Amino acid sequence: MYEIILIFLIAIVTLLTRAIPFLFFKDKTNQFIEFLGNVLPYTIMPMLVVYCLKSVDILHGNHGLCEIIAVGSVIILHLWKRNTLISVFSGTLIYMLCVQVLFI
Numbered sequence: 001m002y003e004i005i006l007i008f009l010i011a012i013v014t015l016l017t018r019a020i021p022f023l024f025f026k027d028k029t030n031q032f033i034e035f036l037g038n039v040l041p042y043t044i045m046p047m048l049v050v051y052c053l054k055s056v057d058i059l060h061g062n063h064g065l066c067e068i069i070a071v072g073s074v075i076i077l078h079l080w081k082r083n084t085l086i087s088v089f090s091g092t093l094i095y096m097l098c099v100q101v102l103f104i
Helices: 002-024 031-053 065-081 084-102
Strands: none
Touching: 031 065, 065 084
16 A cells, blocks of 8 residues: 555656646746757757767677667668657667667
8 A cells, every 4th residue: 555655646746846837837938948948858868878878888798789770770760750759769679679689
């Protein structure tokens, strides 16, 4: 029962932290918030790439080959299709296939 109450409370707090800014700033426009909305997606993606590739060991195992293939496929697919969802999901699928099938 303790776990169910904990999950419920975490879900409520998560919902409130996401909903409260929309309630307070519904009719107001803030230039700083608009600036962050325009800039943050382009700054978060490189940070996520660095975070994902920081533990790749090029001296052992498959030498980061799966990661290189996946990152290359994401870049090529994004330049070709210009669709972030397709490129990221395809890159994830290619990485998982590479790890699970090619380099067992």
